Amino acid sequence: MKKLVGLVVFIAIILGGILGYKVVYKASPRDFITKETRIIYANEGINTKNFTPLLSLLDDEKEKEELISEMANLKYISKFYILSDKEFYNVGEKSITGVVDTGYWYFLILKNVNKYFDLKDNVYILKKEYREKYLKNTNSDLYMKNYKGLFIFSFGEKNLKDFIAKDGKYLYNKEIEDTLDIKRDSLLGTVIYNNSGTAFYGVNLLINSGTVENGKVISDTKIVLDEKESEILKNTKENRELIKYLGKNDIYISVDDFSKLDKIIFNPMVIGANVDSKAVLNLWKNLLGIDIEEILKEIDGEVIYKIENNSFMVKIKDEAPEIRRVLAMVTDKNSSLNTGFKIKEKDGIIKIGEDKFEENIKPYSLDIDTFIYGDLDSVNVVGFDGIEAKIHGEKNKIDMKVIIPVEVFKEIMKKY
Numbered sequence: 001m002k003k004l005v006g007l008v009v010f011i012a013i014i015l016g017g018i019l020g021y022k023v024v025y026k027a028s029p030r031d032f033i034t035k036e037t038r039i040i041y042a043n044e045g046i047n048t049k050n051f052t053p054l055l056s057l058l059d060d061e062k063e064k065e066e067l068i069s070e071m072a073n074l075k076y077i078s079k080f081y082i083l084s085d086k087e088f089y090n091v092g093e094k095s096i097t098g099v100v101d102t103g104y105w106y107f108l109i110l111k112n113v114n115k116y117f118d119l120k121d122n123v124y125i126l127k128k129e130y131r132e133k134y135l136k137n138t139n140s141d142l143y144m145k146n147y148k149g150l151f152i153f154s155f156g157e158k159n160l161k162d163f164i165a166k167d168g169k170y171l172y173n174k175e176i177e178d179t180l181d182i183k184r185d186s187l188l189g190t191v192i193y194n195n196s197g198t199a200f201y202g203v204n205l206l207i208n209s210g211t212v213e214n215g216k217v218i219s220d221t222k223i224v225l226d227e228k229e230s231e232i233l234k235n236t237k238e239n240r241e242l243i244k245y246l247g248k249n250d251i252y253i254s255v256d257d258f259s260k261l262d263k264i265i266f267n268p269m270v271i272g273a274n275v276d277s278k279a280v281l282n283l284w285k286n287l288l289g290i291d292i293e294e295i296l297k298e299i300d301g302e303v304i305y306k307i308e309n310n311s312f313m314v315k316i317k318d319e320a321p322e323i324r325r326v327l328a329m330v331t332d333k334n335s336s337l338n339t340g341f342k343i344k345e346k347d348g349i350i351k352i353g354e355d356k357f358e359e360n361i362k363p364y365s366l367d368i369d370t371f372i373y374g375d376l377d378s379v380n381v382v383g384f385d386g387i388e389a390k391i392h393g394e395k396n397k398i399d400m401k402v403i404i405p406v407e408v409f410k411e412i413m414k415k416y
Helices: 002-025 053-059 059-074 103-111 129-135 157-164 174-182 231-232 258-265 277-287 292-297 320-331 406-415
Strands: 040-044 079-084 097-100 117-120 123-126 143-147 150-154 190-192 203-213 216-225 250-253 299-306 313-318 341-346 348-351 370-376 388-394 398-407
Touching: 002 190, 002 292, 053 059, 053 157, 053 203, 053 406, 103 150, 123 129, 123 157, 123 174, 143 157, 150 157, 150 292, 174 190, 216 231, 216 406, 258 292, 258 299, 292 320, 320 341
Parallel strands: none
Antiparallel strands: 040 079, 040 190, 079 097, 097 150, 117 123, 123 143, 143 150, 190 203, 203 216, 216 398, 250 299, 250 370, 299 313, 313 348, 341 348, 370 388, 388 398
């Protein structure tokens, strides 16, 4: 009986120690995501994943052998994060921090740290021989500190210390947390650009995750827009007349007021950082007599762009004097603005280009909140045979999915 009681007590102590380690002592890489964090790379559940599909991305047998060797060590890693507070255009080597969570292997690995690192002023520095072996492309020292069950790395010693000081300043962001949970199984991990709280053309988050599955590379991208700024994409049009013409390799856009899209069409990322959008619009208006804003206002909520043959279908309002005036100018053979495009108008619908715009036998069914949609698979559109792409924008989110056969992906990598 005493032996049984002793065994129960022993098990209780072990379980209590594990629970205490996980709940009281152990930190998570997510604890260091604060409102200042801009760049997040996350790969969780590493020690439970089968990374064998990644071998299909390599042709060189030596590289495959090296990857297989590295994969064997992944059983010691639970989570891997890369974080930075810098904007993507300012990020540098010394502003990036790596966080490795080894789970229950932590104390065993900590015991062997001195083999690879020298300890100086309570901070570990990677030994020169290993830096030259593993970090050939940098002359900077790699600093490391073990902290609450994590190994934290940085090429900047100050950056490392500042990073650890963030503990306790975690800022919950539901979108980020949900993304990290949902995309946990992605072999290539998830990259998040956190733009929340800054005025960057209404974009809050840029998210991309990737994996390799069934001989295909799959990339999922999500753009989360600011709630207020996304009002420009609002759509209340219930009777969508152009959807029946929407087919494969077309882009469909539907918003209440196209003139509000000037923030997107004429933002510096599109026309250039040093270009004054208002000056461009005034130039068109004063020299050419074309009021772009009025033209956009006269669009009646729907546009289809057929990418394969560069054709447009535009629904216009009953009263659209500016559009009709410009159409007369560009179709006048004696006008300097004549484009040569084939243009027809019938029943408030303008067709521009060579496409016949035939009705789809199986028309798409889109939710009223959808403001952009596209289903692409043509080699003329995506550039390579076998690639599939979808884009779907609804409310304040835009989702894009690209599926690329592995062999095509390797061809793309070789070319670019």
